Amino acid sequence: MTAKYISVIGGDMRHAALARVLSKRGFDVRFYGIDIYNGDFGGAKKCTSAEEALAGADIVILPLPAGSGGIYINAPFADGEITIDEVAEKMPPDALLLGGMIPQEFLLRTGERKIKCIDYYEREELTVMNAIPTAEGAVAIAMDELPITLNGMKAAVLGFGRVANILSHKLAALGVSVTVFARKIHARAWARAYGYGAEEFDAISAHIAEYDCVFNTVPRVVIDSAVLGKMRRDTLIIDLASKPGGVDCICARECGIKVIPALSLPGRVAPDTAGGYIADTVMNIIRETEKGGEA
Template sequence: MDLRIDTVVDDNRDKKLVFLVVGGDCRQNFLAKKLAGAGHEVYAVGLSKEQDIGRAMRLSRLDSILKVPDVVVLPLIASENGVDVTAPFYDKAISLSLVAEICTSDTLVVGGHITKAIDAIFKEKNIPTADYFIREELILKNCIPTAEGALMVAMENTGRTVFKSRALVIGFGRVAKSVSKLFMSVGARVTVAARKSADLALAQTLGYDAFDISKLSTKISDYDIILNTVPASVLNEGILKNVDSSALIIDLASKPGGVDFGYASGLGLKVIWALSLPPKRTVCEIYVIGATSGGFAAECPEGAFSCPPAAGKPCRPTVLSEQCILEYINVLVKVDFQHRLTAYNIPSVAIVCRYTQTFNIIFHAS
């Protein structure tokens, strides 16, 4: 896992390589297009069909590639579950084991957040891996679109302007610094909550208000927008009960996150786990008919949508056509691709429907 990508690039600077780009979001599309434009032979599977990939060749299946790739590029995050490649725009699971099967020990597999479990899958075949997200320059540059994504989420999910809103940023690492700067630049009144005295001092010198995170429970009720960047249980029951009911909580932390989502939901708080920004998490909008007390059911022209509802659980359709139009809509369920869309067996990415009442339900990975 310590192999640097620079070594491969430098050793093959004048050689045209065979790349396989697997899964991910629009960033992978851009990469495939750029690599192909540079003259490399590029194959792609599991990418968005709506985004151009230039001269790269799309594969319908991973095992249909006819050449052994020199480099396999996995997304950021490489895998959500340690078993399958993160591929929100693909209707089938792409197992990491299958990726390993088409590689040899001469193939380099790169991706973001390559865990020990992921590395072990490739190590069985002596396939080297490299985590490109350990590079400091990439981490720092990635903070900028992450902050922009957080601002977009805030703008789309609050009933007021971010300008003059009271924004609390929890933590003061790389992401928090970018978020604080951007929110202040659009006129938010930014406060930073952190543990280290040095971070608090730096925040104050940059023009933010600041307080020790130990005072969170007594101060959190003052804020309209709360942005957590700490991947630990920061917003627990003791803290959440003091949050203003109209506040928006945006969790930017990586797994396991910093919010007790179950307790927050019970309080009726609006919480968005903006995992893997940028970009804004891809959302599939599923429109269903039914009442909350009786579970969910739906009817469509093709009769493709049905499920036995479980108490307190959202609908789990088995089949859903992409252009399914429902006649009467009462509930809108938003299913997050990044949180196991495939677990709900929903292949669709765009459903066009009328609706009269909406509820946002965010599924969280177990």
Template sequence: MLTGIHVAFIGGDARQIEVIKKCIQLDAIVTLIGFDNLESIFTGATKKPLTCDVLKDVDALILPIVGTDDKGFVESIFCSKQLQFLNTHAASLKKDCVVYTGMAKPYLRQLLADQEIKLVELLSRDDVAIYNSIPTVEGALMMAIQNTDFTIHGSQVIVLGFGRVGMSMARTLDALGARVRVGVKRPEHIARIYEMGIQPFHLDELKQQVGNVDILFNTIPQLIVTADVIAQMTQTSLIIDLASKPGGTDFRFAEKRGMKALLAPSLPGIVAPRTAGQIIANTLSRLIAEQTSIQKEESV
């Protein structure tokens, strides 16, 4: 239970709704900032503006998946006004307040570090990232089906990267009957891919591998699908880039060649916001409860 714990939300998308519901269910004191246009009325939650006075007694502050941009603006689909999290807001937080977000940009990290406020980035946790790979893969498959005129079964598919999303992507495509190749660098990844019955290759060989590819899924958050690589692909090849913005593809050159290249970050919140929200809600509620328990022990 989160009885007596003050949890404040600043902005967000449909995923936050599930987190809000969970916190109310667990008896937290819930404050909603930037939810002016939210039609649902939550019993046990209060809507307030973004002010230092509102933040001063918050125990856990929850920001959207991408906490802020490089100037402190917080995205919120439920608010028509811009929300900007500033140094004055960070300074108003209690020193034992914990700020939770999916991933933080340098602006937010520095702002909280200056005030010695703890920051927790949920997407850096293996459990959250693995759970999130499920709706990510489903969303990527949906995009592939919508943008091709052939079946995934029997198609030539390349997956770049073998992290939490890359592994789930490769396994699912293989199960659907695609002819899957996975590009990686680490020897242990090559061994694991081979053990799974899928064909691995080293990323240094990427240009030689893409000549007959039908669909290429990239999960590596750096420029890996370069102009040199794209030049070796057929114009009918489809690129779906699942890495965080700006992705790992030279989209300019792909467009110049007349190829379809799609950047698709944050798919869980787009294709399955309720499931994605429940994943975050379950993890967050557990972390906040643990945070409170530790603080009580330290105060004894």
């Protein structure tokens, strides 16, 4: 693969790992906006301005998620704010812009400058691999929060997408009795094929009192007052769904049921691994674009 100059802008420990991994793979990597982290960046060079980091870049990599507050780059480790306009104005016009969960505002601003953007979080290989640290993080939360062993515990998993699939597998391996609640017939069939219990989604209220822990992966409120009213007060809810989440948290608080919102687990529990997954995905995109195809 032809060596390329890559600029990493903003992000957290995952993106520090991303810069390190890409530099070890032979790329000339510069980064900007990861200031309050003193870990290993490998051969990647720290820049003091966006202009320095972006000058001559072939590829510019934004964080996951890319944006914060509409026009700002997600840069929790930066000393100051970085805007998408600042990046778009200073990056070379023929550079490729990569980011995760790119906001519409970013696409509008980069589109005005005819900058090619690819959302790397829309790639199947990344979302599947990202589900691994998410599932492991959910298991770790359950182990920390519950007064019982996971072995012999009864758990409900709501939804059966990538995260729920891997989570169910890891729970079952620890001796958890897993029941999957899913709307799609084929999802319930797969759950049964893997050896889990499976119920229609509308049956949650009828069975919810049976479980010690409920893991939600559905990104809309499915654990509402009707469900919470039938739930045991000692049941733990771990909400893995993206905002706004899947739990009526106000009602849960009134019912005395503990809810743990568990967003962005890969970056919290395994940033080096998660950064490596992003690096692998970036490499795949580079290979595909170099071959002349759409990534």
